[in-house]
Amino acid sequence: MWSPTTEISDVAVRNVIYGLGALDLRAGALGATSLIDEASLDPYTFVRRAYLQRRAYLVHDGNVPPEKDDE
Amino acid sequence: MKNLACRVQWLFTAWLLVAAPAAWAQEAPDVLVKRVANEVQQIVRTDPKVQAGDQQRIRDVIETKLLPNFDFERMTALAMGRNWRQANPEQQKQLIDQFRALLVRTYSGALSQYRDQTMDFKPLRGDPGTADVTVRSEIVRAGQVPVQIDYGMTKTSTGWKAYDVIVGGISLVTNYRDEFNEQIKNGGVDGLIKTLSAKNQGLK
Helix, strand or coil: CCCHHHHCCCHHHHHHHHHHHHHHHHHHCHHHHHHHHHHCCCHHHHHHHHHHHHHHHHHCCCCCCCCCCCC | CHHHHHHHHHHHHHHHHHHHHHHCCCCCHHHHHHHHHHHHHHHHHHCHHHHCCCHHHHHHHHHHHHHHHECHHHHHHHHHHHHHHHCCHHHHHHHHHHHHHHHHHHHHHHHHHHCCCEEEECCCCCCCCCCEEEEEEEEECCCCCCEEEEEEEEEECCEEEEEEEEECCEEHHHHHHHHHHHHHHHHHHHHHHHHHHHHHHHCC
16 A cells, blocks of 8 residues: 555664554554443453444344334 | 303313323424534533533533433433343342443543534434434534434433434444343343453543
8 A cells, every 4th residue: 555655665664653653543543442332341342342233233234124122 | 251251261270280291292302412422522622621621510410411311220220121121120220330430431532532523413204202212413524424323212201311322333322231131141131240340440
C-alpha cells in the first residue's frame, strides 16, 4: 500500500514513522477500550456479544429475526 | 324538576371522573423520546455548569430529566432472563439498584458527546394501541455514516418508559444478558450482585 513514507529509503527512519503511525492508531482506540472496561463485567463476553449483534444487524440489513430463547 | 336536574348533575360529575383518565392520553412514546432527548441536549449545550464538568449538576440532570423515563425493573428482568425467577425479591431489588448504578455511571459520560450531533426521529411504525413499541432515531453526523439509536418502550401506568437502548443493532439488554448469565454460572445470583456492587464501588 503506497504512502509517502514508502518513498523514504532510510530503513530505520521509515520504520520509526510506521511505528508512530501504529501507536497513534492504538492510542486513538483507547477511548473505546476504557468504555468497554467500565461497562462490562467480562470484556471478552461483552465485546463478543456486541460483535455478534452488530454482524447480525448488518447481515439482515437492520431486520434481525427475533432469536428463540434456547436455554 | 329540581330532582331531575340534580340527578343529571351527579351523572355528569360521575361520568367526568370515569372518563377523564381515559380522555387524558399519555404522551406518545416517540413524542416523549424526542422531547426528552431535545431537552437534555439543550441543557448540555447551554448549561454552564454542565459544560464546566460539574459532576453534581450532571448527576442532577440525569436523575431528574433522564432516569424517570426508564423502567429499570423491566430492563433488569429482561437482562436476567430465566434467572430472574431464581432471585428472591431482596436480590431482585439489589440487582435493579446495582444495574441502574452501573448504567448511569458508565454511560452518563456519553451525554456530552452528543452535544453537537443532530438527532433525527423516525415516524412510529406498527400498531399504536400496543403496550410495547420501538422508537427509532438516527444520529446524523457530518461526513460520517449515521448511527441508528432505537429505544424499546413499554407502556406503564405512569407513562411510556424505555427498557432497552439499541445502538446500531446492539441491544443493551441482550449484551448484559450474556454478562449476567456468565456471572450467575460462576457464582449464582449472589455472585452477580457481588460483582456488580464491587464494580460500582470501584468506579466511584
